[in-house]
Amino acid sequence: MIEILTTGLPNTVQDLGRPGYLALGVSRSGAMDKDALAIANLMLGNDPSAAGIEVAMHPFRLRALVDTAVAITGACCVASVGGRPCPPWWATIIRAGETVVLEAPRFGARSYIAFAGGLDLHPIMGSCATDVKSNFGGLAGRGLSRGDRLALNPAEYRLPSSGLGVALEERRGAADGFASAIELRVLPAAEFDAFTPASQAAFSGSDWSIANEANRMGYRLSGETLSLASPLELLSHGIVPGTVQVPPSGQPIIQLADANTCGGYPKIATVIEADLWRLAQAPIGARLRFICVSIEVATEALRSIHRWRHAFVAARKQMTGSRGQVDILQDSVTDAQRT
Amino acid sequence: MATETPRISLAGLGALLVDGAQGTFSDSTQELVWAVANTALTLEGVREAVPGMNNLLVVFDPLAVDPQTIAEQLKSLWGSTDAHAVAGAHHTIPVSYGGERGEDLAGWAAHCCMSVDEAVQRHAAATYTVAAIGAMPGFPYLSGLDPQLAWARRGTPRLKVAEGAVIIGGPQAGIMPMTAPSGWHILGHTDIKLFDVNAQSPVLLRPGDKIRFAISEIRA
Structure with a gap:
């Protein structure tokens, strides 16, 4: 059992989501930064899809009511567990009565806390993810409140005494990139060619900023006005997280985890799955830049994520207590296994 | 029957939108959408088939099958599938x-x-x-x-x-x-x-x- 001490409503229970129900109008949901939650779980020996907490509003504090282990990933924030400083992307033991404290991120926007065994909640349509648009899943379909108590599944966990950390090659350089403009790789979508050449050029040639309306459903962007060469009336159609729609205002909207499953606005592009974590970690006001890529580049990016996830699982199995650090090099399984 | 070639476009790496709309909504095109959705679910690598209004979103595992292959299969299904009313409730x-x-x-x-x-x-x-x-x-x-x-x-x-x-x-x-x-x-x-x-x-x-x-x- 854990108890929430300090939180905001944007903080929710999430797992890797509820794929497979789009045809019933049910969003994919799940962690906005799925790799961060998956790695947090893997560090504890959990299934990657175990339920944890997505912290989108800091500071956040919780108290463990039992001895257990936690892993904290995602945004880089000053964190402590039982008063001991906890580096980003670290797993450690926590004793009953001790607290986990996450301060505002220095980099990134969403932190993830996984627990040994995962949170014990009643799954709905195969998932414990909170769908904030439709108000179901997680804890009564709502964000976390002070005083909420959440049960943990029974679990055995083994961690080195100093804890266990992960460094993802892919994210090492990200902080520098985030300081200027966050690059998002996109594939052109159905109506790309229906936009004026000037708008097509502006889409990938200019910077966008994330407007105030940015949540788990989607982000509104502001920047140059994009226009269609001639008006289009589309019938409602299924959309996926990452879809960049352009409503009549000409200011794009990126649809995300809890988005409507159908839309009607013209779609200029789709952010590739491998880059959705960048959006999850982009705070309001952050600058974005779209880069059009080929199917081959998008495929390789996804393949690389799968490779380092496998590498991580393999490396954790070989883990010894001496150093407690697992380096994951995204481009090579064998490199990761060597460390 | 709506046998005109549908417009097929990428919806990210792991999904394709098959759009058979010809202006206003057509019930017969919709029957084709349902039928193709059912068959699409049997294709290797396909995870979800989501009927829209005269269109169909097909979600698949892009590491198991590439988008071009699925696009070809969907185009051929669209042309060869018999549209029929569903005996719904x-x-x-x-x-x-x-x-x-x-x-x-x-x-x-x-x-x-x-x-x-x-x-x-x-x-x-x-x-x-x-x-x-x-x-x-x-x-x-x-x-x-x-x-x-x-x-x-x-x-x-x-x-x-x-x-x-x-x-x-x-x-x-x-x-x-x-x-x-x-x-x-x-x-x-x-x-x-x-x-x-x-x-x-x-x-x-x-x-x-x-x-x-x-x-x-x-x-x-």
């Missing part, structure tokens, strides 16, 4: 028209140049087909609205339209499965639950189902 939805929970009723009747009574009778006379489920859990896009009852969506959507609201938007009819924003007009209210997360089968309606509205009352 029939539902009767009792509606309390007008009143506080049907606030656009009078305005809608006036827009249609009819008395409230006549507009309601015509709305309840038609048989509607669930063309697709989407946007929010269990929301039915209904075809079959009498064209004279159509009314373009509101310029500004309402931030909250109540669960159970019986609504129309342009040439389409619908019922709200949950309280949510909507730009459609509110004609009345039903107590029938379209989405219940605790039910064995959370969503009541399926594509191909038939719907009749039954008038339980008309309030000024």
Whole structure:
């Protein structure tokens, strides 16, 4: 059992989501930064899809009511567990009565806390993810409140005494990139060619900023006005997280985890799955830049994520207590296994 | 039958949108969409097939099968699949028209140049087909609205339209499965639950189902 001490409503229970129900109008949901939650779980020996907490509003504090282990990933924030400083992307033991404290991120926007065994909640349509648009899943379909108590599944966990950390090659350089403009790789979508050449050029040639309306459903962007060469009336159609729609205002909207499953606005592009974590970690006001890529580049990016996830699982199995650090090099399984 | 080659486009790396729309909505194209959706689910690597309005979103594992291969298969399915009506379930939805929970009723009747009574009778006379489920859990896009009852969506959507609201938007009819924003007009209210997360089968309606509205009352 854990108890929430300090939180905001944007903080929710999430797992890797509820794929497979789009045809019933049910969003994919799940962690906005799925790799961060998956790695947090893997560090504890959990299934990657175990339920944890997505912290989108800091500071956040919780108290463990039992001895257990936690892993904290995602945004880089000053964190402590039982008063001991906890580096980003670290797993450690926590004793009953001790607290986990996450301060505002220095980099990134969403932190993830996984627990040994995962949170014990009643799954709905195969998932414990909170769908904030439709108000179901997680804890009564709502964000976390002070005083909420959440049960943990029974679990055995083994961690080195100093804890266990992960460094993802892919994210090492990200902080520098985030300081200027966050690059998002996109594939052109159905109506790309229906936009004026000037708008097509502006889409990938200019910077966008994330407007105030940015949540788990989607982000509104502001920047140059994009226009269609001639008006289009589309019938409602299924959309996926990452879809960049352009409503009549000409200011794009990126649809995300809890988005409507159908839309009607013209779609200029789709952010590739491998880059959705960048959006999850982009705070309001952050600058974005779209880069059009080929199917081959998008495929390789996804393949690389799968490779380092496998590498991580393999490396954790070989883990010894001496150093407690697992380096994951995204481009090579064998490199990761060597460390 | 709508055998014209559909437009197929990428929706990210792991999904394709197959768009068979030729301007306005067509019931026969929709029957093809349902049939292709069923068959698409048997293709290797395909995870989800999501019927839209005269279009189909197909979600697949791009590391198991590449988008070009799926696109070719879908194009060929579109041309070779027999469209047929689905033997869907029939539902009767009792509606309390007008009143506080049907606030656009009078305005809608006036827009249609009819008395409230006549507009309601015509709305309840038609048989509607669930063309697709989407946007929010269990929301039915209904075809079959009498064209004279159509009314373009509101310029500004309402931030909250109540669960159970019986609504129309342009040439389409619908019922709200949950309280949510909507730009459609509110004609009345039903107590029938379209989405219940605790039910064995959370969503009541399926594509191909038939719907009749039954008038339980008309309030000024």
